[in-house]
Amino acid sequence: MIKHIISGVCLLGIFSVSAQNLAVGTVFEDSNQNGEMDSGEKGIEKVAVTNGKEVVLTNSKGKYELPLSKDMIISVIKPSGYRVATNTDNLPQFFYIHKPEGSPKLKFPGVKSTGEIPKSVDFALIPSEEKEDFTALIFGDPQPYTQEEVDYFADGIVAEVEGIENVPFGLSLGDLVGNDLDLFNPYIKAVKNVGISWYNLLGNHDINFDVENDTLSDETYEAHFGPANYAFNYGKVHFLVLDDVLYPDPRDGKGYLGGFREDQLQFIENDLKHVPKDHLIVIALHIPLSEPDGRDTFRDEDRDRLFQLLEDFPNTLSLSAHTHIQRQGFFGKEEGWQQDNSHHHYNVGTTSGDWYSGKLDENNVPISTMRDGTPKGYAFINFNGNDYNIDYKVAGKPADYQMEVFAPKVVAKGRRTKAGIYVNFFMGTEDDEVLYRIDEWEWKEMQYIEDYDPSYVEMVYEWDLAEELMPGRRSSNPIRSEHLWRGSIPTKLETGEHDIEIKATDMFGKTHTTRSSYRLAEPLEEVIN
Known part of the structure; x- marks a missing residue:
């Protein structure tokens, strides 16, 4: 069996080129952790796999099939009790990019041509003990505009959590960089030093601005991180990571707007069909579902549709960044939430704080306190079954500085x-x-x-x-x-x-x-x- 690396993604089970209209493959238990389905290794049933719109479950032999298009990313939705391999930069490898013609020519390069779809696109899952009580590390807006600011991020944030223990994974909530997508790799190298599996999310400063269609605004992001919309499970928590940056703004073609395309909403709907109703649903976004001062920054009908899709899930939490302040939001029936108990939306304080401004500390890193008086920092979300609580950690201060x-x-x-x-x-x-x-x-x-x-x-x-x-x-x-x-x-x-x-x-x-x-x-x- 041949194993190829394309755009940093490990492609498993490549046998021959096929002209089929379906993507097919197997999700298997990778007992020896070599990334290949060897003799004696069995497929895993009832694992969700998606093409970014449709979501299907594997059969009793671990096999799946999905509709095929000329521009898609196939990804496995990691079930609880398993983990996916990470590459040398600690980025989870749970997807296969299918772009036979590659990305269009853009200022910042996207994905190179991947050629025809392999005969079988397989996904390796490694058995892993997952406790129902665990902690995730959350970064908001690293957003460096220069290499110097990447260094500020590395010295002021990453160095503080380097080698952290008892935290299985982290997640950055968008604006990984500040418009210069050539800084994706320096950002990746910085976060690598945390030493844990790290998920990422697309923000409005991570997009390709030289496009006319929102579906193409994430081409460079995809080349570095994979799909902009994906999901995974850990314990009794289901994480939905979503690109909620509509660019160009569908209202006037200028700037951007918070919201979702129809294919994204279909992905959410199809994904949630396979999630137990008593699990905690965590929606990770960049742009908040609402912003301070009543500004119109998120499309109301998309938020209403999201809330409708969540109406049968009593345990929910949504996360965002973007504002460079910290807020707790609560949505009730007046705001379109469908349940008696309000929905909690946590707008996380950022790791860049107030865009790396302010005095320099003893390490020559800007203190960068945010405009609402929240110091820069990061969050720990502590999960226990389908319940959670949150700790905000101010960078450079003791944990009890609240x-x-x-x-x-x-x-x-x-x-x-x-x-x-x-x-x-x-x-x-x-x-x-x-x-x-x-x-x-x-x-x-x-x-x-x-x-x-x-x-x-x-x-x-x-x-x-x-x-x-x-x-x-x-x-x-x-x-x-x-x-x-x-x-x-x-x-x-x-x-x-x-x-x-x-x-x-x-x-x-x-x-x-x-x-x-x-x-x-x-x-x-x-x-x-």
Whole structure:
């Protein structure tokens, strides 16, 4: 048996050229992990295989057949209890690209001609123990525009999780690079150092802009990562990874819009037919299903169709990046969700933060705090059966750094003040409980507000007030944070330092604490008199 490598994809079971109208093959248990179906290795039944639109299950001998077109990617939907091989860059090899004529000529090269479809396109699955409680590592928007920014990403994010243990795989939620698709390979080499199997998703800065049809906008992405729409299972979780960038914008042919093509919606529908209803469905996207300030960035009818397809699945979560802030969204029946319990959409904070802006840290990497006051970082999603909880990890900080507190340094004793104690609870939602107390007195509720984070405002305007240029690049102007709380400052206490203690409980029942302080001083005129 001959094994070829085309566009970084291992093609298994190539016997002879066939002019058939069907793609056929076998999904088999690769006991010796050599990538070939050897004597004694058996096919695996009831494994889903897709051409990006239709989804079929293998028969009792592990065989499948799918309609064939001149531009398609066949991929196996990894079942629980198995893993797929990864290449030398830790990219999962679960697909076969079929482009007999190759990609069209573009600024950034796509897939070279793959020739005719092999007689049998086989997929090797390796038995693997998968626990129902596991953790996935999630990156939002690495988005380097230069090699220097690739290095920032590598030094500021990847180095922190290099060699991570007890995390079976990671996923980047799009904008892997910033328009220069020649940076795909440097990005891949950087993420390789995490040391785990790594999935990827296409973002609006990862597309071929010199095309007139959305179906061709992912040609260079496909050459590096495979299909832009795919699925896999782990434990009792079904992951659907989807390209939700419509380019050009179908409304006016300019820019892009969040949404799906009809063939993508058919893929989702066909895929979900084979998923147990009690499993957790995780939809991974780049553009959020909604954005702050009510901006029209996602096609409503596509979101409604997605929600209809999910109406029989009580356990769901959707993920996105794109905005370079962090938000928790909840969709109810007023927003088209079909179930009584709301749908949780987590818009993950980005690894590039505010596009690699801000002061440089001790490693000469931009601190890059985002416009809503969320520091750059990444997420761990902890799964337990069909349940989940999320931890956000701020890059370069201890794991328990979940809040930033802003309070005046000194306040006049006995006088009213409009100053306040502000808490930016990075994973917070409006319904969360955030309490504070002074000097271990009674706990009081803080008021949820949507406002500019004063810690971030101070950070930004330091650039404008500086009399000399500072290393790095000025951060973006602040926007209103959706995870900010305020408490009043007691001034009728003794002069001197007073301790501030904060306790916040998130949507998963996890309690986080932090401390700060302020000082009370006698008013100056009283001292003068």
